Amino acid sequence: MDATTTLSTRAWIDRFIAAVERESSELTELDRKAGDGDYGTNLRSALRRTAANLDAEPSESPRAVFTAVSDAFLNTGGTSGPLFGMWFREFAKALGADVTTSALAVAATNAAAVVQRLGKAEVGHKTMVDAMVPAAQALADAADRGVDVHTALAEAARAARAGAASTEQLLARRGRASYVGENARGVVDPGALTVAMFFRAATDEAPA
Amino acid sequence: MDATTTLSTRAWIDRFIAAVERESSELTELDRKAGDGDYGTNLRSALRRTAANLDAEPSESPRAVFTAVSDAFLNTGGTSGPLFGMWFREFAKALGADVTTSALAVAATNAAAVVQRLGKAEVGHKTMVDAMVPAAQALADAADRGVDVHTALAEAARAARAGAASTEQLLARRGRASYVGENARGVVDPGALTVAMFFRAATDEAPA
Amino acid sequence: MPVRQLINDPDEFVSEALQGLQRAHPHLLRHNPDPAYLVRADAGRRDKVALVSGGGSGHEPLHTGFVGVGMLDAAVPGAVFASPTAYQIRAAVEAAHRGRGVLLVVKNYTGDVLNFSIAAELVADDGIEVETVLVDDDLATDGHDEGPGRRGTAAVVAVEKICGAAAERGAGLAEVAGLGRRVVDSARTMALALESCTHPGQSRRSFDLPDGEIEFGVGIHGERGIGRRPLAPVRELVPELARPVVDALGLRRGESVLAIVNGLGATHALELSVAHRELTEFLDGQGIHVARSLVGPYVTSLDMRGCSITLVRADDEFVDLWDAPVRTPALTW
Amino acid sequence: MPVRQLINDPDEFVSEALQGLQRAHPHLLRHNPDPAYLVRADAGRRDKVALVSGGGSGHEPLHTGFVGVGMLDAAVPGAVFASPTAYQIRAAVEAAHRGRGVLLVVKNYTGDVLNFSIAAELVADDGIEVETVLVDDDLATDGHDEGPGRRGTAAVVAVEKICGAAAERGAGLAEVAGLGRRVVDSARTMALALESCTHPGQSRRSFDLPDGEIEFGVGIHGERGIGRRPLAPVRELVPELARPVVDALGLRRGESVLAIVNGLGATHALELSVAHRELTEFLDGQGIHVARSLVGPYVTSLDMRGCSITLVRADDEFVDLWDAPVRTPALTW
Ligand SMILES: Nc1ncnc2c1ncn2[C@@H]1O[C@H](COP(=O)(O)OP(=O)(O)O)[C@@H](O)[C@H]1O
Ligand SMILES: Nc1ncnc2c1ncn2[C@@H]1O[C@H](COP(=O)(O)OP(=O)(O)O)[C@@H](O)[C@H]1O
Ligand SMILES: [Mg+2]
Ligand SMILES: [Mg+2]
Ligand SMILES: [Mg+2]
Numbered sequence A, B: 001m002d003a004t005t006t007l008s009t010r011a012w013i014d015r016f017i018a019a020v021e022r023e024s025s026e027l028t029e030l031d032r033k034a035g036d037g038d039y040g041t042n043l044r045s046a047l048r049r050t051a052a053n054l055d056a057e058p059s060e061s062p063r064a065v066f067t068a069v070s071d072a073f074l075n076t077g078g079t080s081g082p083l084f085g086m087w088f089r090e091f092a093k094a095l096g097a098d099v100t101t102s103a104l105a106v107a108a109t110n111a112a113a114v115v116q117r118l119g120k121a122e123v124g125h126k127t128m129v130d131a132m133v134p135a136a137q138a139l140a141d142a143a144d145r146g147v148d149v150h151t152a153l154a155e156a157a158r159a160a161r162a163g164a165a166s167t168e169q170l171l172a173r174r175g176r177a178s179y180v181g182e183n184a185r186g187v188v189d190p191g192a193l194t195v196a197m198f199f200r201a202a203t204d205e206a207p208a
Numbered sequence C, D: 001m002p003v004r005q006l007i008n009d010p011d012e013f014v015s016e017a018l019q020g021l022q023r024a025h026p027h028l029l030r031h032n033p034d035p036a037y038l039v040r041a042d043a044g045r046r047d048k049v050a051l052v053s054g055g056g057s058g059h060e061p062l063h064t065g066f067v068g069v070g071m072l073d074a075a076v077p078g079a080v081f082a083s084p085t086a087y088q089i090r091a092a093v094e095a096a097h098r099g100r101g102v103l104l105v106v107k108n109y110t111g112d113v114l115n116f117s118i119a120a121e122l123v124a125d126d127g128i129e130v131e132t133v134l135v136d137d138d139l140a141t142d143g144h145d146e147g148p149g150r151r152g153t154a155a156v157v158a159v160e161k162i163c164g165a166a167a168e169r170g171a172g173l174a175e176v177a178g179l180g181r182r183v184v185d186s187a188r189t190m191a192l193a194l195e196s197c198t199h200p201g202q203s204r205r206s207f208d209l210p211d212g213e214i215e216f217g218v219g220i221h222g223e224r225g226i227g228r229r230p231l232a233p234v235r236e237l238v239p240e241l242a243r244p245v246v247d248a249l250g251l252r253r254g255e256s257v258l259a260i261v262n263g264l265g266a267t268h269a270l271e272l273s274v275a276h277r278e279l280t281e282f283l284d285g286q287g288i289h290v291a292r293s294l295v296g297p298y299v300t301s302l303d304m305r306g307c308s309i310t311l312v313r314a315d316d317e318f319v320d321l322w323d324a325p326v327r328t329p330a331l332t333w
């Protein structure tokens, strides 16, 4: 079965926001080691704007929720802000009233493609794309196998986490981390880690 | 007798130029003590321009010679340049083909008046006026008495020199020297000294 | 001790400056505070292709000073030296759109390219026709095949002026965009700094120069250039800037150029006039005719001292559009 | 080590800059090298009262940048911070004269007053009708009864603009002069420096400021002002400048002003825009209406950092003449 009334998009985003609030200084630390150290700040400011948008116009519709997320990121500086903005925008476009595995597969596939087109990064360039592409692949596989939304998102989260972990040993080819050469090795890419956190938040329990 | 063919205006100016060349560093020194130290430079540059003008368009006519002197001073910076320019201009205006005592008296009287009007200095303000006014007075007296040009100019030179000497004990009320207060006391005003040198040059022998 | 500036709070610096600019030109400009942009006071009339540009602040009068008749319809300023957001750009494009499509003029910097590309996609989805002209005139960053390409600097003024004139005359979007790309292809710039610049609220210049040396090949964000050279009389420095520009454009005797002698911020008008004199002497010697010159601080880098020289190979069409009337805070004729 | 500048030889600096300016504006200006002045390219047409101004260089765009249609007919630049000679002024007046008399606009400095007065006598002798407007707007030098009086600073721009417009419209010499004197009576200025300036070729600024202090009441020749004040946010500094100006003019609620927020040289456009914002906030609070504003570096003091604020009590005639078309290198609308 594919439909889900049990997955509240709003709750998913709330858990994501809570996770980022918990981890933001670690994310910034990663950007400091291999970038300019503003990543956590950029991300938090986008998510606080998201929360404000959602509180101002409460809605449970996946489209409305992801539009609010996308708008907030597009209103944020840095490289990650606009890329995440366009990534989330594909979720808003693809998801209807109900969140289905196949709609998620379409969303994640289109979303990864948009980010790759705009950022010109391939898998292995040590960016958020290293988590986005395997997650999209996992959702597409899940849709092919007809598994339910929760299972599909759990698989996507595992794939994204593995993709993020794989960035640790890479040299960066895109973004500011590419300027620091060997110094980026040993540092997980915070953008990729954020993608993993996002999928993880889908199936987590609500935060305490 | 009043007419003089023996006084060559051109030779007078040449002697004046030579005197200034000899004394210019002393004049500058006086301006350094009670001003900004550019007086000798200003004066020499005006007189070199005068010499160039006179060489370019040689003329013995008093009007032409004094016009050349006046133009050169009016083309020079500092406070002294334009004031001397207007002073000499009255000589150009008043002197005809022949230099007479009465024409010199008119010239020097008008010239001192122009400088006083423009510079707003009275006798006793420690400026060139302190030599110009007594010299004009001496020439006016000489004209009243009908004395010859050489005698008249010698009297003017003595009066100017006395006027210049009188500035030594004064506090300056005009020009940059007025900014230095008591420090100007004991310093002869270089502008007044120059006026004395000018009249002295009229009756001097040609320089060696 | 932060550098002495007329400033309240560094975080409010740009937005307060926008207010101040708008209040000085109420008949030309409208200011939208959030998201921040400036738009022509008569925006909304459905009659022409609209031009929108923007980028980090600190380069004033670029771009905000070029909003008005015959140049930009809107300018979108980011924070100092930081790109505006895609959302800001979208809002400005929507406000500027006058029914005949929008030309985005983008200086080639990663953040600007990213945010303007995204904005272009967003407004295209909203049904507004968009074209983009990417300006990449800076010769100092030429020749790196794999990198981000040449930076965009003072040639952007020529692009905005010429495209703005064509749009004002009624040219269509494709034509205006094509013209803009042709200006970009015809233009190169080289810059030098005598002294670097200071971010608002910071206490140090972005780099220090040893006695008797200048920084050659600088951009407009206070970054180091491509090398140190000896400080020399301007009659030697200007040919050092202009010669590579002439070579890169392949300019030959008898050709004409538009010349921009641009002050980087704290360079005095007397200095720029002397630099312009030296440029005309140099180009005269090369047999190159200066059809028009623009001399002044147009694309600044905060309080940097120095100048850039831009040459644009000029044909009659460029000169004609250059001469067309313009009425903006910083450029009017 | 002289300060880093785009310069060849300090002695040639001004004359090379004049050449560079003329070459940037060949259709507006003609340059006479010796004696040095700039005159309108169409000088000689016998049709209007001519305006001539000048003074020491280092204040650019003043005065050379204001030669053109609707403002000055000629500008006579001296060396940096030094008066032009009477002879230079006479030559400029003769070149500028267009058959209906000449208005001399003179900033109140001893050397300028002397040389312009002399030039006025010389050309009057040549049969040219001359009037002089003496500009003495600087409040910092007010109140010294016996001295040379208030200095002339940025209000000269308003005098040149308003008189220039009236002359261009055909007003006679007496009328234009009367208007100029009325502008002078209606205008006061106050300035502050965040950093002093450096003479071309010299290695030191004209004065040094201790940390956290600014120089209040400066003129435009790098001389010290009337006192040190604490460096403060611009929202505090601008009222410190504007309040005494409002008081000196006796401006009351409901009155209108022309406002000039003038950069002293190295002040960035963003800073001047913020200063303008603060001025409008302050005047709003006083119920004073800003009819028109001019914001930018118009009367500079080489590379000084800081600004001056000039207010001119504005009636309809002033505003109308202010708005009249002008076409010069530095001011065009
Ligand atoms: N070209 C790119 N394509 C995709 N992602 C990128 C690219 N460049 C950078 N990133 C991502 O952006 C993250 C850094 O974001 P952020 O700190 O906001 O950017 P900035 O470098 O502008 O400060 C990196 O961790 C990486 O995941
Ligand atoms: N107001 C004045 N009236 C007459 N003479 C003056 C006046 N002010 C200065 N002087 C004369 O000018 C001389 C200084 O000339 P100069 O050095 O060229 O001027 P500056 O002070 O501009 O450098 C003084 O010695 C004095 O004789
Ligand atoms: Mg970062
Ligand atoms: Mg960053
Ligand atoms: Mg002196």
Ligand SMILES: [Mg+2]
Pocket (backbone or CB within 6 Å): B036, B038, B078, B079
């Ligand atoms: Mg002097």
